[in-house]
Amino acid sequence: xxxxxxxxxxxxxxxxxxxxxxxxxxxxxxxxxxxxxxxxxxxxxxxxxxxxxxxxxxxxxxxxxxxxxxxxxxxxxxxxxxxxxxxxxxxxxxxxxxxxxxxxxxxxxxxxxxxxxxxxxxxxxxxxxxxxxxxxxxxxxxxxxxxxxxxxxxxxxxxxxxxxxxxxxxxxxxxxxxxxxxxxxxxxxxxxxxxxxxxxxxxxxxxxxxxxxxxxxxxxxxxxxxxxxxxxxxxxxxxxxxxxxxxxxxxxxxxxxxxxxxxxxxxxxxxxxxxxxxxxxxxxxxxxxxxxxxxxxxxxxxxxxxxxxxxxxxxxxxxxxxxxxxxxxxxxxxxxxxxxxxxxxxxxxxxxxxxxxxxxxxxxxxxxxxxxxxxxxxxxxxxxxxxxxxxxxxxxxxxxxxxxxxxxxxxxxxxxxxxxxxxxxxxxxxxxxxxxxxxxxxxxxxxxxxxxxxxxxxxxxxxxxxxxxxxxxxxxxxxxxxxxxxxxxxxxxxxxxxxxxxxxxxxxxxxxxxxxxxxxxxxxxxxxxxxxxxxxxxxxxxxxxxxxxxxxxxxxxxxxxxxxxxxxxxxxxxxxxxxxxxxxxxxxxxxxxxxxxxxxxxxxxxxxxxxxxxxxxxxxxxxxxxxxxxxxxxxxxxxxxxxxxxxxxxxxxxxxxxxxxxxxxxxxxxxxxxxxxxxxxxxxxxxxxxxxxxxxxxxxxxxxxxxxxxxxxxxxxxxxxxxxxxxxxxxxxxxxxxxxxxxxxxxxxxxxxxxxxxxxxxxxxxxxxxxxxxxxxxxxxxxxxxxxxxxxxxxxxxxxxxxx
Amino acid sequence: xxxxxxxxxxxxxxxxxxxxxxxxxxxxxxxxxxxxxxxxxxxxxxxxxxxxxxxxxxxxxxxxxxxxxxxxxxxxxxxxxxxxxxxxxxxxxxxxxxxxxxxxxxxxxxxxxxxxxxxxxxxxxxxxxxxxxxxxxxxxxxxxxxxxxxxxxxxxxxxxxxxx
Ligand code: FES
Ligand code: FES
Numbered sequence: 028x029x030x031x032x033x034x035x036x037x038x039x040x041x042x043x044x045x046x047x048x049x050x051x052x053x054x055x056x057x058x059x060x061x062x063x064x065x066x067x068x069x070x071x072x073x074x075x076x077x078x079x080x081x082x083x084x085x086x087x088x089x090x091x092x093x094x095x096x097x098x099x100x101x102x103x104x105x106x107x108x109x110x111x112x113x114x115x116x117x118x119x120x121x122x123x124x125x126x127x128x129x130x131x132x133x134x135x136x137x138x139x140x141x142x143x144x145x146x147x148x149x150x151x152x153x154x155x156x157x158x159x160x161x162x163x164x165x166x167x168x169x170x171x172x173x174x175x176x177x178x179x180x181x182x183x184x185x186x187x188x189x190x191x192x193x194x195x196x197x198x199x200x201x202x203x204x205x206x207x208x209x210x211x212x213x214x215x216x217x218x219x220x221x222x223x224x225x226x227x228x229x230x231x232x233x234x235x236x237x238x239x240x241x242x243x244x245x246x247x248x249x250x251x252x253x254x255x256x257x258x259x260x261x262x263x264x265x266x267x268x269x270x271x272x273x274x275x276x277x278x279x280x281x282x283x284x285x286x287x288x289x290x291x292x293x294x295x296x297x298x299x300x301x302x303x304x305x306x307x308x309x310x311x312x313x314x315x316x317x318x319x320x321x322x323x324x325x326x327x328x329x330x331x332x333x334x335x336x337x338x339x340x341x342x343x344x345x346x347x348x349x350x351x352x353x354x355x356x357x358x359x360x361x362x363x364x365x366x367x368x369x370x371x372x373x374x375x376x377x378x379x380x381x382x383x384x385x386x387x388x389x390x391x392x393x394x395x396x397x398x399x400x401x402x403x404x405x406x407x408x409x410x411x412x413x414x415x416x417x418x419x420x421x422x423x424x425x426x427x428x429x430x431x432x433x434x435x436x437x438x439x440x441x442x443x444x445x446x447x448x449x450x451x452x453x454x455x456x457x458x459x460x461x462x463x464x465x466x467x468x469x470x471x472x473x474x475x476x477x478x479x480x481x482x483x484x485x486x487x488x489x490x491x492x493x494x495x496x497x498x499x500x501x502x503x504x505x506x507x508x509x510x511x512x513x514x515x516x517x518x519x520x521x522x523x524x525x526x527x528x529x530x531x532x533x534x535x536x537x538x539x540x541x542x543x544x545x546x547x548x549x550x551x552x553x554x555x556x557x558x559x560x561x562x563x564x565x566x567x568x569x570x571x572x573x574x575x576x577x578x579x580x581x582x583x584x585x586x587x588x589x590x591x592x593x594x595x596x597x598x599x600x601x602x603x604x605x606x607x608x609x610x611x612x613x614x615x616x617x618x619x620x621x622x623x624x625x626x627x628x629x630x631x632x633x634x635x636x637x638x639x640x641x642x643x644x645x646x647x648x649x650x651x652x653x654x655x656x657x658x659x660x661x662x663x664x665x666x667x668x669x670x671x672x673x674x675x676x677x678x679x680x681x682x683x684x685x686x687x688x689x690x691x692x693x694x695x696x697x698x699x700x701x702x703x704x705x706x707x708x709x710x711x712x713x714x715x716x717x718x719x720x721x722x723x724x725x726x727x728x729x730x731x732x733x734x735x736x737x738x739x740x741x742x743x744x745x746x747x748x749x750x751x752x753x754x755x756x757x758x759x760x761x762x763x764x765x766x767x768x769x770x771x772x773x774x775x776x777x778x779x780x781x782x783x784x785x786x787x788x789x790x791x792x793x794x795x796x797x798x799x800x801x802x803x804x805x806x807x808x809x810x811x812x813x814x815x816x817x818x819x820x821x822x823x824x825x826x827x828x829x830x831x
Numbered sequence: 832x833x834x835x836x837x838x839x840x841x842x843x844x845x846x847x848x849x850x851x852x853x854x855x856x857x858x859x860x861x862x863x864x865x866x867x868x869x870x871x872x873x874x875x876x877x878x879x880x881x882x883x884x885x886x887x888x889x890x891x892x893x894x895x896x897x898x899x900x901x902x903x904x905x906x907x908x909x910x911x912x913x914x915x916x917x918x919x920x921x922x923x924x925x926x927x928x929x930x931x932x933x934x935x936x937x938x939x940x941x942x943x944x945x946x947x948x949x950x951x952x953x954x955x956x957x958x959x960x961x962x963x964x965x966x967x968x969x970x971x972x973x974x975x976x977x978x979x980x981x982x983x984x985x986x987x988x989x990x991x992x993x994x995x
Contacts, residue, residue, distance in 0.1 A: 052926035055934025056941060057918075058869020058909035065868040148859070149852065239873045239881060239935045239969045290871070290935030291969045323874040551933030551970045719929045722972030750878035750967070757964040758973040 036632045041571060042564030043778065046715035049556045050571075051549070060288045063243045066258050068316040071245070072101055074309050075151035076302070076325065077141040077158045079133035082169070082400040082743020083182070084162040086129045089141055094157035099150035101313055103158060104142040106130040109308060117274050117304055120266075120297070120522055121374065122193025123203070123365035124185075125403060127301045132165070134182055134363030135402045136743050137328035142305040144317060167743040171337065171360040171397040174201040182363065182398045193365070194374040194396075203365050203396035208379040208456045214391035217352035221343030225428040227810045231416050233335035233360070233401070233737040234814075235327050236408040237753065238550070240290025242330050243320030244303045246310040254281050255310075259303055261286045261578075262296040263588025265546055266525060268580045270299055275307060286578035292550035293727070294406035295331045297368040297590045302330075324748045332401070332737050333408030335360040336378075336416045342424045348432050350443045353390040353455075355381055355420060359405070361396050367405035368590070369412045370520040370527060376412030377511045379456035383421035384465050384509040384681060385443040390455035400743045407590060409727050409788040411512040418508045422793035426800060427809050436797070437478065440507050441469060451774075458511060460679045461773050464707070468769045469507060472683035472705045475767060478503075481687060488689075489805055498693050504686045504798025508790040512782040513596025513678040522587065528673040529598035530584035531605040533562065535666035537655040539648030540572035543605070546586010547598040548578040552720070552784055554594060557712045558602050561778060565606030566613070567633035567647040584669055595712065595782040596773075601672035603777040608668035612654075616666075617645040619659050678773045678781035682706040684794040690802040692829045695821030697733065697799060704790065705767040709781035721766050721787045728791025730756050732799075734816040754814070803827060840904050842867065843911025853899035858882040860898050861908065869909035869938040873967065880966030883939035884908050890946040892965070909938035912945055920983040920990075921945055930979030932970035940966050944980045952988060956981070 031039070041047045054060055079086075091103040106128040109115035116124045129140040141158050145151040168174045168182065181187050181200040190197050194204035218224055244259030255277055261267045264284045272279040289296060302319040309317040321330065337358040343351045359375060361367065369376040375394035382390050407413065429436040444465040445452045452460040473479075481503050488501040517526030530546040543562055547554060555575040563570040577583055586598060610630060617635035618625040621643055628635040636644040645653075653659070654666040686702040704721055711717055734754035738746040747753045772779025792813075799815045800808060806827040811819065824830060835850040842865065849864045856875070861867040861884070873879035875894045882893045885907035893906075913919035921941045924930065931937040940963070947954065947962040954962060959980050960973070968976060 048926055049929070051934065052931060053915075055931055055937045056909075056922040056925050057913070057915065058867075058938045060934050060937075062871065062935065064862075064872065067863075067866075147863075149855065237969065239879060239933070239967065240871065241873075289933065290873075291933040293969070323876065323879075551935075553932070715929050719932060719971060719975060722974045723932060723970045724972075726972035727969070749876055750874050751876070755879075755967050755969065757967060758960040758977065759964040761960075761973045763974055764972065 033632060040563040040567065040569050040633060042560050043710065043712050045560065045713065047556055047560055047570060047713055049553050051553060051555050062240055062288045062290050063245060063258055063260055064320050066245045066287065068245065068247055071316040071318055072144050072146060072309070072313060073148045073151045074142050074144045074306055074317050074319040075148065075155050076139045077143065077155050077160060079129065079136060079138045079140050079162070081133060081162050081164055082136045083134060083165040083167045085132045085165060086140060087161045087163055090159040093159065094143060094154040097150065097154050097157060099146040100143065100154045101146070102144040102309060104128065104305060104308060112308065114274060114304060114308055117299060118270070119364055119366040120299065120368040121365040122371065125364040125366055127304045132184065135400050136745055137325065137402065139301040142309060144309045144313060167400045167741065169399055169401060169739050169741060169743050171358050171399050174397050174399050175199050182400065201398045203361055203398060204374045206375045206394045207392065209391040210389055211391045213389045214352050214354050217389050218341055218343045218354055221351055222346045223431055224341055224343045225424065225431045226341045227424065227427050229338040229340055229420050229423050229810065230812050231334045231336045231338065231419050232813055233332050234408060234731050234735050235332050235737050235753065236293035236295035236406065237327060237755065238291030238293055238295050241321040241323060241326040242296055242300060242302065243318070244306045245316055245318045246306040247316035248310040248314065250314055254283065255307065256283045256285065257307065258285045258287055260289055260296045262292045262548060262550065262590050264548055264578055264580050265585045266522060266587060267299060269525060270523065271307065284580045286548045289548065289550040292590070293409045294333060294590055296550065297406055298331055298366055300330050323750060327737065327748050327753055328745045329402050331406040332362065332404040333406050334416060338416065338420045340420060340424050342428050344428060344432065348434050348439050348442050350385055350387050353382055353387050355392045357394040359394055359396045360399050360401065361405050362399055362401040362403040364403035365396060366403035368407070368522065370514055370522060372519055373412060376407065378413040378417050380414055380458060380509065380511045381417035381420050382454050382456055383418060384445060384507050386445045386449065387455055392456055401739060409724055410785045411510060411514065414510055415789045415792060418789045419793050419796070422506045422508065422797060423810065426797050430804060430809060437469070437473065437505050441466065459676060460509065461676055461775055462771050463509065463679060463681055464769065464771050465507065465681060468681065468683045468705055468707055471767065471769060472685055472703060476685045476703050499689045499691050500802040502688045502690055502798040502802030504794040504801055506684045506790050506793035506797055508786070508793065509679055509681045510786050510789050511677045511679055512785065513593050513674055515677055516675060517673045525587060526673065527587045528671050529586040529593070529601050530669065530671045531598060531601040532584045532669040533605045533609055533667060535609060535651045535654070537652055539568060539651040541568055542574045542576065543602065544576045544583040545598050545602065546584050547588055547594045552594065553716050557716060558599065560712055561599055561602045562606050565603050566609050593782065595780050596678045596776060597672060597674055599780055600674060600777050601670045604672055605668045605670035608670060609666060612666060613647060613650045615662055616650045616653050616659060620645050620653055675775050678709065678776060680706065680708045680781040680783060680786050682786055682790050684790040686794050686798050688798045688802070690799065690820060692824040695817035695824065697815065697820060699762045701765070702762055703765045703767065704787060705769065706783060706786050707769045707771050708783035708786065709770065709772045709776065710779035711768065711770065712780060717783050718766050720784050722764055724785060724787025725764050725791045726756055726761050728788045729761065729795055730754055732792045732795035732813055732815060734814045736814050836899065838898050838902060840901055840906055842906045843908060851898040853897060855898040857893040857896040857898060857901050860901070861893060867908055867910055871935055871938060873935070878967070880943060881936055881939045883943045883966060885942060885946055890943045909942050912941065919945065920986040921979070924979040924983035924986065928975050928979040928982055930971065930976045936966060936968040940968065940976060948984055948987060953984060
């Protein structure tokens with residue numbers, strides 16, 4: 028290593044900034060991944076649920092005997108069996124509680140009524156059919172506005188009349204919370220005196236993260252040692268351990284939670300589900316390991332929907348387009364239980380980032396959470412706690428205001444962007460944006476796509492359409508988003524009282540390689556690759572010589588897990604900080620070995636050198652060896668460090684997205700011609716992985732904007748419970764993406780990184796939806812509801828009189 | 832529960848036999864009775880392609896084949912395409928071009944791509960996108976999957992040319 032140039036030494040590390048190939052891929056490409064359904068323990072049983080066909084009903088009886096008589100059936104559990112253990116209900120992460128198994132009634136279609144345990148999945152499925160449940164149907168409420176009617180049926184009888192909720196007073200039996208931010212009076216007075224006010228109802232429909240692997244768990248209670256091992260699809264294994272301990276009464280040190288490989292999460296695998304609890308109870312009852320894995324229908328119908336926000340907005344401006352105020356009232360449909368996974372003080376997540384990228388002097392936001400007869404959830408589907416909703420809201424309102432002002436939507440955005448010199452920027456709804464350079468990003472995007480020419484082409488296409496020469500309209504969708512990720516500072520972010528810090532522990536081995544363990548868990552983000560890169564740059568050990576482990580609570584330090592793009596901002600920072608602790612000790616060892624004072628050596632890529640005498644140095648490898656083999660006065664042997672990082676602030680990634688589509692008014696087909704996505708996620712750790720994240724997030728955005736939804740009929744039946752009805756784009760429907768970036772590091776993050784996993788979903792949905800609206804703008808369309816599937820686009824064209 | 836049948840197949844070049852109920856799905860036979868866990872389950876309704884295997888020379892979603900239909904079949908799964916010392920060009924290309932993230936769709940993707948490249952050794956991007964449309968991926972947005980398959984195709988064609 029000693030005759031290598033500094034550049035060679037640096038590139039040998041494969042540190043930050045390199046498109047290092049992923050270390051995870053060898054096992055995944057050879058069929059050697061280890062996902063929860065791959066786990067097979069001796070004597071393992073299989074559990075399956077009897078689910079309610081009704082959305083709202085009393086459960087008057089559950090008869091097990093026929094099912095129990097089937098050979099191979101070991102147990103059928105009902106709420107009655109769980110009640111003596113106090114496990115028929117469980118706490119949700121949002122301060123509510125949720126039935127594990129139906130306790131007298133059901134609140135949504137697909138709700139868990141009984142848990143059948145059998146020798147294999149076929150017998151379990153047969154037995155599910157044999158459990159006889161009697162229901163007495165109750166009136167169904169699927170509309171959150173009707174749920175708040177004075178005479179609406181009470182859904183949650185368990186808390187009827189209890190008017191103090193987990194997040195303040197409730198004003199109706201079906202009401203969960205009201206959350207207010209900003210200055211109501213000031214905002215309303217600005218609005219009433221404004222030159223121009225645009226008002227609209229923006230509905231962000233219910234959808235589902237739908238990772239390719241569904242949720243599941245394997246519980247194994249070892250009665251001899253009193254230890255419970257729980258494998259499962261957990262985005263937050265440590266939190267699961269704590270919750271499992273609290274609700275089961277098993278001491279936390281006797282529970283080991285393991286998240287094996289996870290086949291995508293996107294928010295679906297943050298929550299705690301009845302299946303996890305039932306597999307634990309069943310293992311305790313039977314003394315055998317019990318596996319539970321959802322099928323796709325269970326997944327879409329019951330675990331973790333996302334969005335379902337009805338956002339009523341008003342935005343005011345001067346006649347020349349300077350925004351003066353923003354007002355928003357949101358009705359949030361939470362389903363039968365409030366099972367969001369937001370930080371405790373934020374029952375509507377970070378919806379108060381809804382002022383977006385704009386310098387809006389005064390704003391007011393109120394969110395009312397409401398119970399309905401739909402599945403519980405409200406998770407952050409590839410987004411940081413309702414940021415996607417907030418971003419969609421403001422980006423639609425901007426386009427609608429632009430229509431009202433007869434302005435170009437980009438011009439309006441440029442005019443109102445928070446300027447570079449305003450950072451750190453204090454938003455009207457309480458956030459401090461860390462850094463940004465919005466004008467530069469937007470300019471770069473406009474040039475890259477040739478925006479002015481696109482507008483010209485659009486005008487020509489429109490003329491051709493009006494002249495009857497064509498039946499297609501061109502839409503240009505622009506979106507500029509500011510995300511808020513990296514939850515979060517312990518002073519205001521916790522889940523169930525657990526501060527949202529994260530952690531990293533590093534051990535350097537005597538021969539100079541290392542193992543690092545984190546409190547997070549990858550679900551495809553490639554942590555084993557990227558976190559090793561952070562460390563390589565921080566401690567000068569090649570990334571290839573660093574093993575990275577996550578997901579086993581017996582070995583990994585405590586952390587809050589991976590969601591809300593928090594891994595890089597929080598655990599990435601912990602990794603860098605732990606690395607710096609290693610480096611500090613290494614410096615002392617190097618100084619001793621070089622016989623100089625500590626301050627006379629400095630770090631140089633992979634070694635410490637004597638200042639001013641670079642030929643005198645000790646490599647990290649030599650230092651590691653010395654740490655274990657030499658008695659150094661005043662320094663403990665070994666080279667290890669642990670860091671628990673409590674971020675001082677969130678990080679605020681941003682980006683400019685532009686797409687072009689041609690909308691066929693007769694078929695409703697939107698042909699996406701080009702998509703350009705510029706992301707600024709601060710310091711870039713692995714450009715290849717960032718690009719991959721952007722591709723994936725844009726595709727999920729495409730799905731959500733253009734066709735994907737969880738739809739219910741008035742009876743509360745789920746109409747989109749299979750992949751036949753629930754839209755997931757194939758390779759055929761998915762366009763190619765052009766990615767780009769600017770780099771504005773976060774000033775408070777040790778390596779300046781902001782996180783990127785969710786940005787493309789946050790920006791992408793608005794971009795695609797804005798493009799559809801833009802195509803119809805000349806015909807007076809202000810707002811139409813997503814998803815913009817062919818039928819809805821056709822309907823819009825029809826309503827606008829475009830079918831002659 | 833129905834009476835079990837004696838099922839014989841050739842899986843990844845090896846004769847295997849097992850008892851299985853005729854109604855069992857091939858994906859369950861592979862994963863649970865034979866311990867071949869490369870192919871995954873994403874839906875069990877033939878939509879996602881995670882369970883794709885090569886079945887008598889065709890790409891087949893193994894969640895849609897009963898054990899009774901698999902009697903005597905030749906089955907190849909991801910485990911049969913290459914080994915650590917001798918990877919299939921697709922396996923290398925997927926890593927090289929970041930064609931996977933969570934890896935859950937990957938065994939099905941690669942198994943399908945392997946058959947696609949036999950059906951059409953020089954596919955255009957359009958043909959790849961169409962030919963892969965039975966396999967869903969939630970993570971990658973397909974762009975790098977397409978790239979990986981293109982790269983593997985040129986690699987395989989170059990190797991073939993060199994051999995001729
Ligand atoms: S599991 Fe077979 S196609 Fe989805
Ligand atoms: S890599 Fe996750 S589903 Fe394809």
